[in-house]
Amino acid sequence: MPDPGTERSHQGVSVQVRGLRKSFGPLEVLKGVDFDVNAGEIFVLMGPSGSGKSVLLRHVIGLEEPDEGEILINGESISSPTVMDQYRLAMVFQSGALLNSLTVAENVGLYLEEHRLKTGEEIARIVADALELVDLRGVENKMTNELSGGMKKRVGIARALVIEPQLLLYDEPTSELDPLSAVTIAEEIVRLNERIQVTSLVVSHDRDLAFGIADRIAVINEGQILAIGTPEEVKRDKHPFVQHFLNSHFIRANPPLGA
Amino acid sequence: MRWLLCMFQNVGEIMILLWRTLLAFPQLWRQREKVFEQFFEIGNASLLMVCILSFFIGGVIALQTGPVLVERGLASAVGGVVGISICKELAPVMMSILIAGRIGSAMAAEIGSMRVYQEIDALRTMNINPIHYLVLPRLAAITAALPLLVIFAILVGWLGGAFVSSANNRIDISFAAFFSTLQDVVQLKDVINGVFKSFIFAWVIGVVSCHQGLVTIGGPRGIGRSVTKAVVNSIVLIVILDYILTRILLR
Numbered sequence: 001m002p003d004p005g006t007e008r009s010h011q012g013v014s015v016q017v018r019g020l021r022k023s024f025g026p027l028e029v030l031k032g033v034d035f036d037v038n039a040g041e042i043f044v045l046m047g048p049s050g051s052g053k054s055v056l057l058r059h060v061i062g063l064e065e066p067d068e069g070e071i072l073i074n075g076e077s078i079s080s081p082t083v084m085d086q087y088r089l090a091m092v093f094q095s096g097a098l099l100n101s102l103t104v105a106e107n108v109g110l111y112l113e114e115h116r117l118k119t120g121e122e123i124a125r126i127v128a129d130a131l132e133l134v135d136l137r138g139v140e141n142k143m144t145n146e147l148s149g150g151m152k153k154r155v156g157i158a159r160a161l162v163i164e165p166q167l168l169l170y171d172e173p174t175s176e177l178d179p180l181s182a183v184t185i186a187e188e189i190v191r192l193n194e195r196i197q198v199t200s201l202v203v204s205h206d207r208d209l210a211f212g213i214a215d216r217i218a219v220i221n222e223g224q225i226l227a228i229g230t231p232e233e234v235k236r237d238k239h240p241f242v243q244h245f246l247n248s249h250f251i252r253a254n255p256p257l258g259a
Numbered sequence: 260m261r262w263l264l265c266m267f268q269n270v271g272e273i274m275i276l277l278w279r280t281l282l283a284f285p286q287l288w289r290q291r292e293k294v295f296e297q298f299f300e301i302g303n304a305s306l307l308m309v310c311i312l313s314f315f316i317g318g319v320i321a322l323q324t325g326p327v328l329v330e331r332g333l334a335s336a337v338g339g340v341v342g343i344s345i346c347k348e349l350a351p352v353m354m355s356i357l358i359a360g361r362i363g364s365a366m367a368a369e370i371g372s373m374r375v376y377q378e379i380d381a382l383r384t385m386n387i388n389p390i391h392y393l394v395l396p397r398l399a400a401i402t403a404a405l406p407l408l409v410i411f412a413i414l415v416g417w418l419g420g421a422f423v424s425s426a427n428n429r430i431d432i433s434f435a436a437f438f439s440t441l442q443d444v445v446q447l448k449d450v451i452n453g454v455f456k457s458f459i460f461a462w463v464i465g466v467v468s469c470h471q472g473l474v475t476i477g478g479p480r481g482i483g484r485s486v487t488k489a490v491v492n493s494i495v496l497i498v499i500l501d502y503i504l505t506r507i508l509l510r
Contacts, residue, residue: 097381111385
């Protein structure tokens, strides 16, 4: 296993989502979702809150079982027991989902430590490299509650990088971040995609992020894909909801006091 | 009807979790650091409480039974009554209830908050089995710690009984006389009986608390609900199992 931080040649994987349906009780969250993510691209799944994006992402990484339909990685169904062992998938959670009782270094090195893949010294070096890659230095011994929201997300990315993923899933990577931190995260996603050729599937409701980083975008609402294509193609899509979602801005009717 | 179904579902899930944890026992050596960590945490959190509780339980039993027995000329039975009631019943049950409140609640809260804040999902995405990583070390630690705490509680409880028996002028039995009569009545198998019960109760507390943590839903309110359920369910099961075990062990 090569170290994170060094140039690597492993290829990202392609993802095919076929007729995915999921209900929680009477609520149908996904209503037959179909789309493809090409190997090595940054694919952004965009939609309003409650549209089913995060549930879809949890299906791709195997945290949820679909009621109907299937997800294929490089043409192989993830329901096959060997597939999830064959490909390396990682996810960056909306909250970071760092283990509170561990330090930053322990969080980042957890995968290697638990699977006994490296010695203690090697893990320390890989962790330092992974943190360097997301521009975090000198935080190894901090507890996660000492970090800002943006730092937590970057530690989450570093933790995912240690797995050397072929598919990296991001759940709302810029939510709860200030605009500058959001830009840093966006740069990070693009930089990693270019540097390690990982396939990136990003779920977000942030239009700036989506159009800034995506090779292709899909717009989802109420569990259905409404538009899919390059950023330019999605901008030109005529679906009323897509146009409303992409172009709605709040402008105050009356001028502000003192203006 | 619905609560009955819910109860059966809970019992089924707990049995499955116990079975999966038992299957994971060959992984115990790999998780030894976490087991020791949990073991010392349980000891640190409970030793003083166990000491105070068992000393006073021993004292109260001596105080309640001593004068009555002495008045009827049965002074020689005080040590035996206190000794046997502490080692066979009070130490295992009271200490298990204490540990359910002190440690079981902490287990449910910790695992519950990990579940709510997606830390368990993060473990699963890293192909780390939450049963191996979270449940196994806790169950192993409490299984080792509770019987040891019960042995300690038995000794301190006897000491409490002896102290009260000698200090209270209505009983007035010396330390030596108390322990001499205790030795006549209490046999090693009585102590083993109590320790065996605590071993079973440790499994109950560990599995019920970890299960409640793993099925936590919602935010902080959900965590609170899980903690309450973990403690209440553990105590109810301890009391029911105590009756069943006593019936079996009396044969």
